[in-house]
Amino acid sequence: MRNDLFELELLGGATERRFRALRPELGAMPWGTMDLSRAREEDLIAARRAWTGAAYQEHRTAVACAATLRALLEARAPVDLVGISSRFPLDEMVHVELCARMAMECGGGTEIRYDPDYVVLDASPSLSPLVRACELAVRFFCVGEAISIPLLRATWKKARHPLPRAVLGRIVKDEAAHGAFGFTVLDWALPDLTPEDLAHLGRMADVGIDFLHRQWDDLARRPRSAPHDGDVLNWMATDEYLEAAHRALEYNVRAPLKARGVPLRDRALEAPAR
């Protein structure tokens, strides 16, 4: 197992200029305008940790988008479908930088260690290219990306300061296309999928949903901090977030999957997590 430090750099020069030209709105964001003079020490640490964690999650999502793109190419997916998804890794790299810069605005990144060999779970090589592409589209897009949109949008609406508002607004705008994409892939592939393929996709969706539940159960067990003046993050309160997350899972993930004939486990019959 590797234990690398998650750190980022820019190559600079002409490469950075070309990267900046692709997304000029980043430079226009009100960097350096957050007044942190009333923030408590623990709020700053929480904000630095949250934005660094967000940068790492965006990095993971970039890997997930690239893996899905490769699988779609291997499945000879339609040119326009592949074409629009080739923009997603770029979007995610922009999000990585935005979140990392937000951590810097709050005083600097915090330490994250990880194994780069296990950033995402790839599809099984024994599956056909079409089912591999669909599995990754389901796990990374129909579950992962589709769930994050309503949650990001709610976080963006709560942001008061112009800088996090601009950053979250940019991310929300890009993510809208990512969230719908997985279902577009499914709609394209459905005529060629067998009931066994659909059952496999259902199991894989449940793997992704189980992962979300574990994260939320962990969040639910953490102590709550009361809203207070000087809160740098001003993200959603935990209970509000969890309620929105469970709602989004039902309406934005499970319902559209089931509508396409992807069979999911009936969670109403399971004991609630403690």
Ligand SMILES: [Fe+2]
């Ligand atoms: Fe993203």
Ligand SMILES: [Fe+2]
């Ligand atoms: Fe995304």
